[in-house]
Amino acid sequence: xxxxxxxxxxxxxxxxxxxxxxxxxxxxxxxxxxxxxxxxxxxxxxxxxxxxxxxxxxxxxxxxxxxxxxxxxxxxxxxxxxxxxxxxxxxxxxxxxxxxxxxxxxxxxxxxxxxxxxxxxxxxxx
Amino acid sequence: xxxxxxxxxxxxxxxxxxxxxxxxxxxxxxxxxxxxxxxxxxxxxxxxxxxxxxxxxxxxxxxxxxxxxxxxxxxxxxxxxxxxxxxxxxxxxxxxxxxxxxxxxxxxxxxxxxxxxxxxxxxxxxxxxxxxxxxxxxxxxxxxxxxxxxxxxxxxxxxxxxxxxxxxxxxxxxxxxxxxxxxxxxxxxxxxxxxxxxxxxxxxxxxxxxxxxxxxxxxxxxxxxxxxxxxxxxxxxxxxxxxxxxxxxxxxxxxxxxxxxxxxxxxxxxxxxxxxxxxxxxxxxxxxxxxxxxxxxxxxxxxxxxxxxxxxxxxxxxxxxxxxxxxxxxxxxxxxxxxxxxxxxxxxxxxxxxxxxxxxxxxxxxxxxxxxxxxxxxxxxxxxxxxxxxxxxxxxxxxxxxxxxxxxxxxxxxxxxxxxxxxxxxxxxxxxxxxxxxxxxxxxxxxxxxxxxxxxxxxxxxxxxxxxxxxxxxxxxxxxxxxxxxxxxxxxxxxxxxxxxxxxxxxxx
Numbered sequence: 001x002x003x004x005x006x007x008x009x010x011x012x013x014x015x016x017x018x019x020x021x022x023x024x025x026x027x028x029x030x031x032x033x034x035x036x037x038x039x040x041x042x043x044x045x046x047x048x049x050x051x052x053x054x055x056x057x058x059x060x061x062x063x064x065x066x067x068x069x070x071x072x073x074x075x076x077x078x079x080x081x082x083x084x085x086x087x088x089x090x091x092x093x094x095x096x097x098x099x100x101x102x103x104x105x106x107x108x109x110x111x112x113x114x115x116x117x118x119x120x121x122x123x124x125x126x
Numbered sequence: 127x128x129x130x131x132x133x134x135x136x137x138x139x140x141x142x143x144x145x146x147x148x149x150x151x152x153x154x155x156x157x158x159x160x161x162x163x164x165x166x167x168x169x170x171x172x173x174x175x176x177x178x179x180x181x182x183x184x185x186x187x188x189x190x191x192x193x194x195x196x197x198x199x200x201x202x203x204x205x206x207x208x209x210x211x212x213x214x215x216x217x218x219x220x221x222x223x224x225x226x227x228x229x230x231x232x233x234x235x236x237x238x239x240x241x242x243x244x245x246x247x248x249x250x251x252x253x254x255x256x257x258x259x260x261x262x263x264x265x266x267x268x269x270x271x272x273x274x275x276x277x278x279x280x281x282x283x284x285x286x287x288x289x290x291x292x293x294x295x296x297x298x299x300x301x302x303x304x305x306x307x308x309x310x311x312x313x314x315x316x317x318x319x320x321x322x323x324x325x326x327x328x329x330x331x332x333x334x335x336x337x338x339x340x341x342x343x344x345x346x347x348x349x350x351x352x353x354x355x356x357x358x359x360x361x362x363x364x365x366x367x368x369x370x371x372x373x374x375x376x377x378x379x380x381x382x383x384x385x386x387x388x389x390x391x392x393x394x395x396x397x398x399x400x401x402x403x404x405x406x407x408x409x410x411x412x413x414x415x416x417x418x419x420x421x422x423x424x425x426x427x428x429x430x431x432x433x434x435x436x437x438x439x440x441x442x443x444x445x446x447x448x449x450x451x452x453x454x455x456x457x458x459x460x461x462x463x464x465x466x467x468x469x470x471x472x473x474x475x476x477x478x479x480x481x482x483x484x485x486x487x488x489x490x491x492x493x494x495x496x497x498x499x500x501x502x503x504x505x506x507x508x509x510x511x512x513x514x515x516x517x518x519x520x521x522x523x524x525x526x527x528x529x530x531x532x533x534x535x536x537x538x539x540x541x542x543x544x545x546x547x548x549x550x551x552x553x554x555x556x557x558x559x560x561x562x563x564x565x566x567x568x569x570x571x572x573x574x575x576x577x578x579x580x581x582x583x584x585x586x587x588x589x590x591x592x593x594x595x596x597x598x599x600x601x602x603x604x605x606x607x608x609x610x611x612x613x614x615x616x617x618x619x620x621x622x623x624x625x626x627x628x629x630x631x632x633x634x635x
Contacts, residue, residue: 027635033623041630053215057368060208064201064364067350068357074349080334084197084350088204092402095207099398102214103391110388113631121633 032120041112048105056098063087128445131273134453142291142460145302149295156480156493159296160227160472161382166301168389172396174301175380177308179206179371179401181462182264182432182455183524185311188405189438190431192412193424196337196347198354199412203405205367210398212372214391220543220629222381222390229375229535230477236542236625239550240482245557247477249534250375252561253527254470255508257376258463260523262512264432265459271433272452277516285509288463292471292501297383300464307454307461312404314454318435319407321442322414333413340417347416359592363525366596370528373535376469387632414438467504474500518583522573522593529568529596533560537603543629545611546622552611559606560599567595 032038066073066087073084153159166174184206191199225232230246262281269280291299326333334348341347354360371377381390415424415434418441427433436455440448475497480488488496538556541548568574570589576582592598611617627633 027624029624029627030620032627038627038630042626045630049215053211056208056211056215060204060368061361061364063204064354064357064360068354068360079331080338080348081330082349085348088197088200091204091208092406095211095398095402098211099214099395103395106219106391116627116631117633121627121631 027121032116035116035120037112037116037120041109041116044112045109052098052101056094059094060091063091128449130445131449131452134449135273135456138453138457138460139287141306142287142303142457145306146291146295146299149299149302152298153294153296154494155490156476156497157227158298159494159497160468160476161379162297162301164383164385166383166389166393168384168392169396170301170305171380171384171389171393173308173400174304174383175377175393175397176400176404177304177311177458177461178377178380178465179397180308180311180404180458181261181524182268182459183260184404184408185315185458186264186268186432186435186455187430187524188408189411189415190424190428190434191353192408193415193419193434193438194421194431195353196341196343196412196416197350198352200409201350201354201360201364202367203408205364206371207398207402207405209368209371210394210401212368213377214394214398216543217372217378217539218381218390218394219387219632221378221539222384222387223629223632223634224543224625225382227379227382227476228472229378229539230473230481233538233542233553234481235628236548236621237550237553239554242550242553243477243481245554246535246538247473247482249530249557249561250473250477251470252565253373253375253530253535254466254473254504255511256523256530257374257527258466258470258504258508259511259515259518260527261459261463261466262508263515263518263523265456265463266512266516267428268432268455268459271428272436272455278513281509281512284459284463285505285512287460288467289502289505291460291464292467292505293498296497297468300461300468301383303457303464304461307457308400310454311458312400314439314451315404315407315411317447318414318439318442318451319410322410322418322438325414325418325442333410337413337417341421356592358597359594362592362597363594365600366525366529366532366594369532369536369596369600371531373531373539374528375473375531375535376465378535379465379469379472411435411438414442418442463508467501467508470504470508471497471500474504525594526564526568526573529594529599530561530564532596533564533599533603534558535560536600537607541607541611542625546619546626547611547617548607548622549611549614549616549618551614551616552607552609555610556603556607560603563602564595564599567592567599571595 073087074082077083077086157163188202221232224235229250230243233246234243265284266277266281270277291303338345338348346352384390384393415438419437424431424434436448436451439451479496480493534557537560538553567590572588572593574583575586575588577587579585
């Protein structure tokens with residue numbers, strides 16, 4: 001693979017244009033990416049997103065796995081309603097709850113992201 | 127065909143044309159055409175996303191599936207809903223922060239290579255075409271049933287309408303048609319669900335115990351296993367459903383119509399609530415149809431069960447409600463196909479013409495002209511395909527589109543955002559592996575090859591046992607991206623630093 005040529009050839013074409021303002025190539029993104037503020041933010045996001053994503057995917061796939069390979073969810077739970085319906089409703093509730101949790105959590109991350117823009121990007125490149 | 131249905135049908139057509147006329151005045155730049163100028167609020171965009179999602183396949187298809195197969199029909203609802211968590215947690219914000227008009231824009235924020243953009247545009251167009259044929263074939267069949275007009279005229283009516291919306295009103299018209307339709311659809315669904323619930327004395331317990339004896343399946347109707355009997359096939363389908371949404375270009379494009387990641391986030395929340403409530407109501411629709419219309423009447427109208435909701439409306443609310451539901455179904459189809467035309471056209475006009483052929487130097491006017499021409503061609507091409515595809519199974523085409531989206535688009539999106547080492551070769555191989563494996567596996571699956579004459583498109587022994595190949599093709603997409611990356615030495619840590627900072631902070635220079 002002619003790895004280098006791909007970049008040099010394409011550097012001359014304009015990048016995805018930025019909305020409004022002109023592009024100034026002054027920001028040292030590597031420096032920002034390596035700053036402790038940014039790395040902390042990434043770490044916090046990862047700690048939040050990764051376990052929850054694994055959780056909801058495992059919970060989700062457990063439903064078809066349980067219904068395909070076992071009969072446990074076919075037992076009645078309340079009256080004529082079997083556990084399969086309860087399990088499925090739980091997934092609906094989980095979706096709404098996780099959505100709300102995500103929004104609340106990310107409101108805090110927004111503040112930190114703004115701080116990085118103010119202090120690391122605008123402050124750092126001046 | 128009654129007078130009521132004609133009046134409602136025409137009101138919807140007139141209302142959408144008025145929206146298009148209003149939107150056309152506001153659509154003068156390429157940005158306005160592709161993304162409504164990024165000016166939608168979270169609420170509006172959330173409704174539009176929900177609208178894009180609640181296609182005729184959801185409204186008519188799922189209601190019918192639950193009516194015929196009970197719990198197994200509900201699998202679709204669960205998969206489609208949880209897909210929003212994947213969108214929200216992994217894709218929505220970085221996509222909004224990095225992209226501009228199209229999915230290819232987002233991937234190319236990291237790789238400038240034209241071949242990456244070409245591959246992304248190609249997979250977008252492939253998915254849009256599959257999805258579009260599914261919607262148009264479904265639309266033709268539905269309108270034929272509802273209004274008693276021939277299939278080809280029905281396809282032409284829908285085709286001409288969608289072309290008008292996109293051509294003149296761009297994303298503004300497409301979004302507002304979608305918003306109006308989402309509100310009407312929710313209204314219709316809530317009314318039917320309440321009427322059904324009233325018949326069961328507003329008691330969930332009564333509903334379940336009555337449905338248990340209402341169908342020929344008896345108790346089995348309320349248990350999983352009526353339709354999906356091959357475990358791996360069920361799991362593969364569920365995989366395509368949950369991962370496909372985060373790779374569907376016409377859904378992803380919606381995130382470019384809002385001003386920032388925060389608004390993108392709130393639009394996902396709105397969409398999740400609306401879609402979730404809708405899917406809960408599909409249980410009432412399906413059970414209602416099973417109990418008050420009956421298996422035989424549903425299958426007699428349409429073997430796939432697509433007429434369950436309109437028939438239920440007739441049984442509960444007579445001609446008026448039936449007409450209203452039919453008109454809403456019609457609006458649903460129009461709005462979804464318009465969104466698809468726009469997405470296909472943007473891949474042609476922005477990615478292939480504007481960025482690859484014109485190297486990003488096209489003027490506003492040139493790109494607008496190209497976008498309008500592309501819309502016209504995408505429409506004409508899809509209408510021609512739909513006219514020839516009348517006998518294809520609609521659900522199969524939709525699940526294929528989801529599978530291609532999950533296999534070809536999702537791996538490259540995730541790698542672009544999260545994997546430092548990922549490179550150009552990896553991006554191309556991820557897309558090609560996913561796309562080709564999904565297409566090839568479907569082509570040799572029981573959908574296409576069946577030993578029984580008439581059961582599938584061709585007669586023969588299927589070479590691949592599963593009807594939905596996602597369980598194989600999604601890992602292949604990820605594998606392709608990994609292989610391409612480790613086999614070529616190139617990597618650009620500097621560029622990843624930029625992508626990572628911009629994706630996580632929303633900073634734009």
